[in-house]
Amino acid sequence: MKFLDQCKIYIRSGDGGGGAVSFRREKFIEYGGPDGGDGGRGGDVWIEAVEGLNTLIDFRYQQHFKAGTGGHGMGRNRDGAKGDDVTLRVPVGAQVFDETRQTLIVDLDQLGARMRLLAGGNGGFGNTHFKGPVNQAPRRANPGLPGEEAWIWLRLKLIADVGLVGLPNAGKSTLLAAVSAATPKIADYPFTTLTPNLGVVDLSPGERFVLADVPGLIEGASEGAGLGTRFLGHLERTAVLVHLVDATDADPVEAWEAIRRELCAYGEGLAEKPELLALNKVDALTPEMVAERQAALAEASGRTVRLVSGVSGAGVRDLMRAAFAEVRARAGTAAVKPDSGEWRP
Numbered sequence: 041m042k043f044l045d046q047c048k049i050y051i052r053s054g055d056g057g058g059g060a061v062s063f064r065r066e067k068f069i070e071y072g073g074p075d076g077g078d079g080g081r082g083g084d085v086w087i088e089a090v091e092g093l094n095t096l097i098d099f100r101y102q103q104h105f106k107a108g109t110g111g112h113g114m115g116r117n118r119d120g121a122k123g124d125d126v127t128l129r130v131p132v133g134a135q136v137f138d139e140t141r142q143t144l145i146v147d148l149d150q151l152g153a154r155m156r157l158l159a160g161g162n163g164g165f166g167n168t169h170f171k172g173p174v175n176q177a178p179r180r181a182n183p184g185l186p187g188e189e190a191w192i193w194l195r196l197k198l199i200a201d202v203g204l205v206g207l208p209n210a211g212k213s214t215l216l217a218a219v220s221a222a223t224p225k226i227a228d229y230p231f232t233t234l235t236p237n238l239g240v241v242d243l244s245p246g247e248r249f250v251l252a253d254v255p256g257l258i259e260g261a262s263e264g265a266g267l268g269t270r271f272l273g274h275l276e277r278t279a280v281l282v283h284l285v286d287a288t289d290a291d292p293v294e295a296w297e298a299i300r301r302e303l304c305a306y307g308e309g310l311a312e313k314p315e316l317l318a319l320n321k322v323d324a325l326t327p328e329m330v331a332e333r334q335a336a337l338a339e340a341s342g343r344t345v346r347l348v349s350g351v352s353g354a355g356v357r358d359l360m361r362a363a364f365a366e367v368r369a370r371a372g373t374a375a376v377k378p379d380s381g382e383w384r385p
Contacts, residue, residue, distance in 0.1 A: 043235035045196040045274070047099045048139075054082025054107035054123035056161035056184025059169075062115030063177065074177065076113055076167040079184045080120030082160025083107030086127045089148035093131040094238070096196055107158075110184055113166040123160055130194060133277070137193040145192070149199065149277070157192070161185035195273070198236055200252035201367045203275035205303070206284035207295050208256030208266075211320040213237065214350035215284065216253045219360055224253060231255065231267065236274045241360055249367050252278065259298045262305035269306045279370035280314040280363055284348075285337065287319045292333050293340045314366050317341055318359055323349040 057079030064072035085107055105128060111120030136145040136157065146155045164182030171178055204212040208230035216222050220239025225232050237253045254274055258266040275281065283299060285292045296317070304311040319337060322330045330347060338345045346362070348355035 043095050044097045044100055045095070045236075045271070046194065047096050048103070048191060048193050049099055049128075050104045050189070050191050051085045051126070051128075051158055052104075052106045052189040053085050053158035053160040053187035054109045055187050056080070056082045056163040057110035057112040057120035057123075058183045059164035059166035059181035060113035060115060060118075061167045061179055061181045064116070074167040074171050075115055075117045076181055077115070077118040077120065078113045078166050078169070079163030079182075080110030080112075080122045081163050082110045082184065082187045083123030083125045084156050084160050085158040086125060086154060086156050087134075087136060087146065087148065088127055088129055088154040089132045089134060089151055090129045091132070091151055093129065094198070096130065096134070096194055098129075099194060107160055107187065110160065110163045112184075113163070113181070117166070117168060119166075120163055125160075128157075128194075131196055133197045133199045135195045135197060137195060139191040139193070141193050158188040158190060161187045197277055198238060198252055198274040199250065200238060200274065200278050201249035201280075202241075202251045202363045203278040203281050204251065204253045204284060205275070205281050205299055206256060206320075207258065207286065207289075207299065208232075210256060210284040210286045210295075211350045212253045212256065212284055215320070215348070215356065216251060218350045218353060218356055220251060222253075234267070236271050241364075243357075243360060243364060247361075247364055249364055251282075251363075257299055257302045259302075261302045269302065272303075272306050272310060273308070275310060276308050278313065280316060280366035281310070282316045282318060282359065282363055284318055284320045287321045287330060287333055288324050292319065292337050296337060296341060315343070316346065316359065316362055316366070317343045318346040318348045318355070320348050320350060322347045323352045323354060 060076035062076040064075040107126045108123030110123045134148045162185045164184045167178045213224040216239045219241045222239030224237040233255045239251045254271040255267045289295045334345045
């Protein structure tokens, strides 16, 4: 299945049905009078977060969604039926923006979250509503009100607890495959990963979290170089970032600084998130070279540099436990301040 995380669609609610002009005419009934029913309400447009979806690919094949028109009123005071609703089913984590992509309409970050995007038009009154002592036989009925229409943008932000960042070929996909059942494509050339991948890390029956691997960044990604920063939105909900630096890189310090610059340029709070810095592929170097590069990176970043290898598994479990500790700390903070508006895993 192809990955699609943003799309533009057209939605329209249903028109209301028209009211009826009708009079009661029955044998042996001396006074009939008006009996026109009201028109039915037009269908609404809803959006709902459901399970079993992880992409917006369905909206590539259908971009127009229109709710049903309300039924017209009929004689004998029979009202028209309500128009059929339309429900857009999206993955958990989807967001809805207006046509300008500037205003957030709704963020569906919980399973089962549901919102009405457009309301259907009201049905028109039948002539029964207009009868009175002066006008006892009104020949007037209202048409239904038209529905609403809009172009909207859907944007998907994957729900993950921990995010992997780093340059292309830093070993992110290898690490994801080593700690979860995910099967990302792994090769020895840059940009092997073209779309985000998710994996569930099981440390123990009570220690489990979702790990996200996004395509690697390069220098100038914030200006559109490489794949740009389009997929960084999938890391905005994470509690902690695991920053992998290739130990075999000629200058690991510059590699770390390049990614930090891109995170700062992207904004949205990514640069302020807790970060676990790890030197990957240490099994490919001598202990002396590893110690030298670890010391240089620790001095430049001011952080603890962990040594890991996605191939041999060295240090991987300790890194995942440290990441889970950050996830648990974030959840504890959110529990103390439930009204802070922050997402919690």
